[in-house]
Amino acid sequence: DGGITQSPKYLFRKEGQNVTLSCEQNLNHDAMYWYRQDPGQGLRLIYYSQIVNDFQKGDIAEGYSVSREKKESFPLTVTSAQKNPTAFYLCASRVASINQPQHFGDGTRLSIL
């Protein structure tokens, strides 16, 4: 079955530690996205990538980094510079056509130890 796989489902970070969230898609989608969801805040865009080896900052990129070395993979690293990383992180992908919907993974819940 085609879809988007995020792992792990739950992740705990110690102070000063970088952690990486995985996002893999087998939908052959060109564009990929990372969102952060906080209670009552909706979804906020962290980074997005329209093609391999290219990505742009979203609205809240500070403290995060990404890479897009393969079409199917878009990992997100939450660095120690992100002082309030506790949130639910969602990865999405979409075909190149901007009128098509984004499809989402099941999310990763990140907490501070």
Next chain:
Amino acid sequence: AQKVTQAQTEISVVEKEDVTLDCVYETRDTTYYLFWYKQPPSGELVFLIRRNSFDEQNEISGRYSWNFQKSTSSFNFTITASQVVDSAVYFCALTAGLNYGGSQGNLIFGKGTKLSVKP
């Protein structure tokens, strides 16, 4: 500025009641797309519907219907005869910046409406 407002933070209904979720948007674009997504307790967002700015026809899919009105910049979502399985957070989203550039069609989300359907 481009913005999506879902003024209802939480709604609680009893099973079989009809319920309407409101969505009001702001955009300078003449071409844009609107979406509704459902987020059940498990967390993933499920795509429900897309509407483009040139098509104001209302749409019905089973118990779900959508009312798009450009005159009031609204794209409301009605669930008829609600069921417990409809309990979720519902998000309205707008594709941004198609005419005025820059965002490459990224989505702007409202803050969501949490719907609770009691048996």
